[in-house]
Amino acid sequence: MKDFIIPGQNDAWGNGIQDETDRGTPAHTGAPVTLTIDGMEITVPAGTSVMRAASELGIQVPKLCATDSLEAFGSCRLCAVEIEGRRGTPASCTTPVHAGMTVHTQTPKLRKLRKGVMELYISDHPLDCLTCAANNDCELQDMAGAVGLRDVRYKAPESAPLANHFEARDTSGAANPEWLPKDDSNPYFTYDASKCIVCNRCVRACEEVQGTFALTIEGRGFDSRVAVGAENFMASDCVSCGACVQACPTATLQEKSVIELGTPDRSVVTTCAYCGVGCSFKAEMQGDQLVRMVPYKHGKANRGHSCVKGRFAYGYASHSDRILNPMIRDSVDQPWKEVSWEEALDFAAKKLVGLQAKYGQKSIGVITSSRCTNEETYLVQKLTRAVFGNNNTDTCARVCHSPTGYGLGQTFGTSAGTQDFDSVEKSDVIIVIGANPTDGHPVFASRLRKRLRQGAKLIVVDPRRIDLLHTPHMGEGHHLPLKPGTNVAVVSALSHVIVTEGLMDEAFIKARCDLDAWEDYKAFISEDRHAPEATEALTGVPAATLRDAARAFATGGNGAIYYGLGVTEHSQGSTTVMAIANLAMMTGNIGREGVGVNPLRGQNNVQGSCDMGSFPHEFPGYRHVHGDEVRQMFEQVWGVSLDAEPGLRIPNMLDAAVDGTFKGLYCQGEDILQSDPDTKHVAAGLAAMDCVIVHDLFLNETANYAHVFLPGSTFLEKDGTFTNAERRINRVRKVMAPKNGYADWEVTQMLANAVLKETGGARWTYTHPAEIMDEIADTTPSFAGVDYALLEAEGSVQWPCNEEHPIGTPLMHVDGFMRGKGRFIVTEYIPTDEKTGPRFPLLLTTGRILSQYNVGAQTRRTENSLWHDQDLLEIHPHDAENRGLKDGDWVRLASRSGETSLRAKVTDRVSPGVVYTTFHHPDTQANVITTEYSDWATNCPEYKVTAVQVAASNGPSDWQQTYSAQAEKSRRIAAAE
């Protein structure tokens, strides 16, 4: 272990904030150019604006319409400067630097001009600064000060009121036709047109940063205003990303939380706890009150952008449903009893130790959380390996990206994406397979859309016509609308075209790949049966469309592949991942910017939870438990002997529970009853256990079968790290004390110590997550260089981070694959056993939507539910008509596993024969429908293909009614005695 200085305060590691000066226009890269501004010389890259160059010198030229997240627009004229040898007063934001230029930013002429500009703005602006929500946080106010505005000469004459936008009525009491009421339809921000200076920043943010194009400026001159193209924001195309609110220099677009609470007085940089993009945010605080979350401009994953979830949906953290006291009960039909932490932990420990004594060492296990920190996950897997003495640990990655681990491990030698997110800015052709980034990974989608607007080509392989295909102003787009379950056939057909048309990158293959494996693969893939014409009937993808896409990918420059759960959650999930890796290798699209294979990870720390040894067959860093050397190293560090056999995966745990050999489970921050397939089987497994410990924020569905409830803490209440989809280790910083009393890592440690008290082992003594990270670094080569001091200095690092890569590794496999030579693997298409037939003629596939997250435990407890308050079944108009169904009707959705009811949404976004739903709401219980079929290599469930029937229904099914009655009963908490 390294020498470690115990931080007395959590802020001993700082708040993470770097210089946030708004330099007015974006940075450029170019040849150096030297110029003089106000007598000082500065050298900046060509393309830089005069405004930005001045800012680099510490000179802030007054500005209103410019901000460095947006391209310069040049409308306000406040930033005028004088340039020797040039006539007039050019706008410094739109004027690029030239060598030898001499600029003056402060002259009598400029001062006068700026005052005049400000005077005009202020004359049409309410002077209610003291009661305005943006008081002290308003650029208009700042600029009035900066230019020395002391008086506004434009006054309304007695006779005729001065035209303005901010008074509802004129002095005579007549309604002002220019005045518009506040639009507060969005639950998180307001639009108050009376304060708008029509600087266009919001419109540009929506276009350039978010890519939604929801806003425009309507009208001209005095009549111009921001318009949403609908009755109000909520009714418009707006997806509530908040980019416009952030860009607005005034209180026109303002967070409701700031209106209610006032402006924040301190900020701490932390990481979003929703999706695998891992956006950095500033948690802006007043004391321990969170006022707002603002995307952090130096965040390397998000570059200052956000989506509705991370930006606004944090209300669950203070929701009244949160359980703050530990609870126990002897059996699940009893009400819960609130007890002290000590009593709960003692109760749990005694039960676990008793179960092991009775049923054997391997009769209990853990499920780690992909929402908790790396440090917390590391401790949970350590609990089962080092304290329980078995390898029964698994994580929700089992049900999402376990095939990624297997497939990329086999082909490349490591279980992670190859790029950073910045890489997409250099891509020329982008394949998106089985992912819906605008909903699942919205900030990455915005970055991708930006590239599409710049001309990159898009190839979407998906049964649904996802929104990415409707990117405004994009160029060439290909949609390969395959039948669910035929991924391998489609990706192989793409490879067939490339190989048989000689479009592969022979030089790359020769230099970088195992040539024997390549020859085998080449012979296999060249067979006619893989030709798109041969697979068309099977996959539903027209051969010509597929050929065009293959040619575009192989010949279009830098080719990048992004994929999601539509790839992994199949019986051939691992095979598809290998097929994708083959495709990238044969086209030489590995090892540089703009290319690569990129799994889009679902949950915030699913990458980290896999890295941290959550899987039952491998220790942290993906090292198999069979390996003596690594096992012995852990035995030495942990001071115990360790099991050398793989443990049970989640579905195996549930099977073993039903068989009576698996009796106890500690489940941290997961809701397997709602998220895992075949709900009835999960329920039977949980019901068969004698001790289920749920450690969570809420009484989730799994807790209905629990005997011990340990309250969890939110990401705002603890220190640690999350690792996002680009392997980026980001800091999570504590901004308030845990409402439940303890951070989750502390709870796991207390549970471990309660068990160790019974068994007589040495206590755990971590005092801060930084110490846990040090242990991870000491035991895991890919993390060897990581510590909190480095994260503080760098903001974040991408693993591997070690002696060879001291500040991390943005791009993988640059000089060679992790495994040495890249390995092509034969990927035969083997149809799933889940087949449609007369009883179940339709294929159900599942997914998620923007406003809700996973099982919805967090987002359902926020205003995000205004966008999505129930799961809907998307069905094609033909299929709906055949069944006599109309939009909004209740329908019964049945598979061989079970049935449920929900409302129908009739849309041609899905193909005939395919239906689609989300799984965000427990009432729907979409997983009652999904089956036990799973990926051949990893047991990742086949969520994306279930044969179903759809029929009209009157309302919730019997199962739903029985379940909700039982759930209600199970959630009872006994009154305190």
Added chain:
Amino acid sequence: MTNDKMILMANQIAAFFNTQPGADQSKGVAQHIKDFWEPRMIAQLRAYLAEGGQGLDPLVIEAATQV
């Protein structure tokens, strides 16, 4: 786990290795089972084989001797 489920899982693994080039794919199946199956699952497979192993892919049967 039910035997049906175990047979399905084992046969799925065999189905992949059956398509791989090279002579002896039973090694791949055996290694995969050793790497990912918990001892209880392997014991169940052995017990089922002892009863005749009906429904198991021949490659699984061959592999089981190496597990």
